[in-house]
Amino acid sequence: MTAETGTPLNAIVDATATAVAADPSNARAVFRASGSPEGTVGSVVRLGRYTVRVDEPPALGGDDTAPNPVEVYLSSLISCQVVTYRFWAQRLGIAVDDLSIEAEGDLDVRGFFGLDDGVRPGFQAVRLTVRLGGPESADRYAELQRAVDAHCPVLDLTTGKTPVHTTLVTD
Known part of the structure; x- marks a missing residue:
């Protein structure tokens, strides 16, 4: 990884900012x-x-x-964190030589099986361990972590409320 300001990832951010400034509808993506x-x-x-x-x-x-659905979620969270760390390291000019992320989640199956309606069916807690290596100070890496936590889409899906609208179609 590199922290040069003229990197391809920064060029993507710059091009996106230009496109959105020209037409705000360019900010919308549908997956x-x-x-x-x-x-x-x-x-x-x-x-x-x-x-x-x-x-x-x-x-x-x-x-x-x-893998089961919650393992797929953990892989989505990890991969989104990796992308976000790489983008924001370049954007902030922070050198990162090594990056690895581990995720662990606690799930109580009583919620899924309907054995206790007071137990959430999803994770009760998720723990991320991010390992960064490189020449920067601990303060610079903490700055990077704050930027990632503020901008990681999959982390936001977990920590924020995302409206989900379900349409049931029957034959």
């Missing part, structure tokens, strides 16, 4: 996915030209053929 069942409780999710398979371990009724 799509579709899915269908596979196996006992698994699914196949299509993301444009990509396919992701998701399953559950046997303890949750699955065949353990793929």
Whole structure:
């Protein structure tokens, strides 16, 4: 990784800022996915030209053929953090030689199975461990972490409220 100000990632930010200034509707992006069942409780999710398979371990009724949905979420969070760290390191001129991220989440299955309506079906807590290496001071890396925490879209999906509207279509 590099922190040079004339990097390709900064060029993307500059081009986007110019396009949005010319027409604010250029800021809007729509991402799509579709899915269908596979196996006992698994699914196949299509993301444009990509396919992701998701399953559950046997303890949750699955065949353990793929990561489960909350593991896919953790991978989404990690990958979004990696991208956001790389963008913001370049934007802030912070040199990062090494970057690795681990995520861990606590889930109480009583919520999913409806055994206790007082228990959330999702994670009760998520912990991220970010390891940064390079020549910068701890203060500069803390500045980078604050920027990432403020701008990571998948982290925002977890910490903010995102309206979800479901339309049920029956035959």
